[in-house]
Amino acid sequence: MNTQTICRCVVASILSVTAASWAQTSVSLGRVDYKDNCASCHGASGKGDGPVQSFLVKPPSDLTRIAQRNGGKFPQELMWEVIDGRWSGDTGPHGSREMPVWGNEFKARAMTQPSDSPRTAEWSARNRIVSLLMYLETIQQP
Template sequence: MKQSTVFLAGSLVALTVVSSTSFAQGSVDFGKNEYMASCASCHGASAKGDGAMRTYLTKAPTDLTIMAKRNAGVFPTQYAWEVIDGRTSAAIGSHGAREMPVWGYVYRAEDSQPADLHARTRIGSLLDYLARIQVK
């Protein structure tokens, strides 16, 4: 009994040290990480449409930092969600063609949780990041 109490106390101390060290290193920006992994190759690290793949695309990538500016100062969350997710109610062009990959399908294919929770979390984090980088 005494050994289990000592083990439990030692475990709690170790957990506290590890947790405080993790917090001291700063928080992780999941949205920025998602952006850099999925979007930056086309839209650029600055999100201004100047990514390395730009020269290989038939249509230049959108400057994602001015989405709110083009929408009367309001970030178009629903529209952006639908474009990324791929299940859209918004018109995406006169012929219905899409230049941008549909990331929602990719995210859902990687999803091991029910009701595409993982995909929704990734898209939500990405939209949060995009909303934070809007020019004023």
């Protein structure tokens, strides 16, 4: 094996470990955001049985069956739109839905200082939504 092949193998190994580590970190961050922002309605296990669900007009979805309801595949793009909420055409803080518009909320939370960049806040909001999506994929049941 020549030096170039060895270097490529080392780089590939580092990248795969880094990617796996990033994915695990992202899932962990999604779990924390879920617990802090979603569990009150959707329940700790995601089954739609959170402590405030009885006060809602529309019962929260069972998030553990998203893939099952979509032919066995987790619909990332659709779920992105549902969680983000900014592109749904609804009006008001919750629009015509009871679920908060998390894209706006996460962006606002990232803009805590006058010097904070809207672009950085947008990336922060998007990263939080990605982390939530990654976590939700881990709780899917057949």
